[in-house]
Amino acid sequence: MVELWATRFSAARLTAFDPAPPPPSRLTPAHPLRLETVSREAHDHVLRAGRCLERTVRRPDETDVVRAQHGIHEAARLLHHQLDGLSMPLWVLIGRFCAEIQAENLRIRKAPAPGAKA
Numbered sequence: 001m002v003e004l005w006a007t008r009f010s011a012a013r014l015t016a017f018d019p020a021p022p023p024p025s026r027l028t029p030a031h032p033l034r035l036e037t038v039s040r041e042a043h044d045h046v047l048r049a050g051r052c053l054e055r056t057v058r059r060p061d062e063t064d065v066v067r068a069q070h071g072i073h074e075a076a077r078l079l080h081h082q083l084d085g086l087s088m089p090l091w092v093l094i095g096r097f098c099a100e101i102q103a104e105n106l107r108i109r110k111a112p113a114p115g116a117k118a
Contacts, residue, residue: 039075039078039079039082041075041078042074042075042076042078042079042082042095043075045071045072045074045075045078045095046071046072046075046095046098046099046102047099047102048067048071049067049068049069049071049072049075049095049099049102050068050098050099050100050101050102050103050105050106051102051103051106052064052065052067052068052071053065053068053099053100053102053103054102054103054104054106054107054110056068057103057107068099071095071099072092072095072096072099073092073095075091075095076088076091076092076094076095077091079091079094079095
């Protein structure tokens with residue numbers, strides 16, 4: 001979530017973080033609490049949900065909204081199963097927040113540069 005949020009403010013760069021920070025940083029690629037480490041499948045569901053939400057801005061389609069919601073709920077189910085310390089509704093909220101950040105990141109990256117001719 002932190003990486004997605006930071007990327008929103010650094011769209012011109014591929015990463016907002018040191019790609020290999022020194023341990024014990026939670027941002028190291030192998031840290032056990034990174035979403036893709038806890039559940040790669042849940043991570044993929046959140047990113048796909050973000051892509052669906054981004055598409056709805058360009059071409060409104062209820063199917064993409066439904067796909068996004070399904071992906072968010074599936075990610076929440078997987079994460080709740082892996083890390084049962086949080087409630088299912090809280091995991092849904094976290095998944096939705098991450099998917100919306102991802103959608104915004106995709107919109108920013110696809111937007112023309114300021115001053116560029118359309």
